[in-house]
Amino acid sequence: MWLQKQWYKARLHPLLFLLTPLSLVFWLVTNLRRSFYAFGLMSRYKADVPVIVVGNISVGGTGKTPMVVALSQWLKDEGWNPGIISRGYGAKGPFPYEVLDSDSPEKAGDEPLLMRRRTGCPVVIAPKRAQAAKLMAEQHPKVNVIICDDGLQHYALKRDIELIMIDAERGTGNGW
Template identity: 40%
Template sequence: MGWLASLIQRHWQHPHIGLTILLWPLARIFQIIAMLRRWLYRVGLLSSKRLSCPVVVIGNIHVGGVGKTPLVAALVQALQQRQIKVGVISRGYGRSSNDTIIINACTTASEAGDEPLMLFQQTQAPIAVASTREAAGKALLQAHPNLQLLLSDDGLQHYALKRDLEIVVFPAADIGRNMDLLPNGSLREPLGRLHLADGIIFSQGDAIAMQQAQQLGMLKTQWCGYSRLNYADFYCLNQPQQTAQVTDFAGKNCVAIAAIGRPERFFQALQTLGIELKQTIALNDHAVIKSADWPQADVIFITEKDAVKLAAPLQHNIWVLPLSAQICPDLAEFIQTRLQLCATDTLKTCS
């Protein structure tokens, strides 16, 4: 069925009239089911639980990668700088177990999932993964009762958990595109779902993208902004203290491999930085890179998300491209103000 999934995903980017005729009725069925499910939760016919701590969902209405994880890391760090005690909950997609796990320095990607482990390594924030986000939240609050806020990494459609704020990540490149729901398009919910959220981040966007979105009537939320990606120096997987710049790879046989939601973005980023790639290898999101996947090359580039799944020592020619996100304007300020969160050093005066 891999060929069918690839065919449909290509159809999402470059619609084919024959597939549109075939898949459009199925998308309407999916839309009805999604609307009915949301209504059942809203009227209380399906149970929705609330945790003892405010929950902010950082999610999306797309299938696949929208650049969300770097935004969660940036938001966690911004809240930490404001002295807000914040934790993260996740399902931990791609992990080998359904156990509830609170991540620590010894946790592996197979236990927790690649994205939660990467977030922990980048932020050192308390993070829990479980089969449900409610279970993850309860476990994390039991272990860290002083937490003031929980960020749910993904889970916009996980209505079994009540949320205090919803922030939707929407790719700026998709503004103005005519997109449909699954399976005729890449959307989990209709574009109108954006109007029900508390905020929208246009990932890899700018002020012009926000202006375009406003003209199209997409901005009916209390907060809206955009994010930009910043790239640091490459580092060697086996020796992270060893760094390099683009010029250090000039004239070498360079290959990139990625097991992320939209690997073409990683490949494009490398080329934009000035790396001449002889080959690109795209694997399924969250896939483990096996020994047979490694190509013969002078230099192999991977993402940070893939790096956390790999155990050293490996080939010395594997280099990681670190990235970080910048959110404009300050989303942490909006969340702190809206939820009336006090910095930990002023909690006594705020009570």
């Protein structure tokens, strides 16, 4: 995508300066929203188990899915029983939905299905991560840690740890 390529160049394209007002509006709205959750003006769901969010602050391709797979395997090796929650991009719903090994990518989304098959962990998808965490608790009481794939911006689900993935080659952008 043209805009993404421009963002990672050392010198900003002059047209990108036109986006500055939109950047300020985005910054204001996201900070207000995060503050509303932090101060209890918007409700948050606290799972009964630790929640680890794996996310990124740049656009795609930072290795979130491989990190979720590796983290779930490491937790299993350490004696934990992880469950994974995800948005389920491309999935049709209804949500929340527990991903099965026999599902198609159209039904469950390609990344949640890959995580289910690679890890053997229960995977629940829902656009609202708190709904996914609630279904995980109902359906899998032995799960004692939840890994949330791509959920940094979903403040309605309280988290205990955030892992932020950054592409080592691209970095976080052009320094602006």
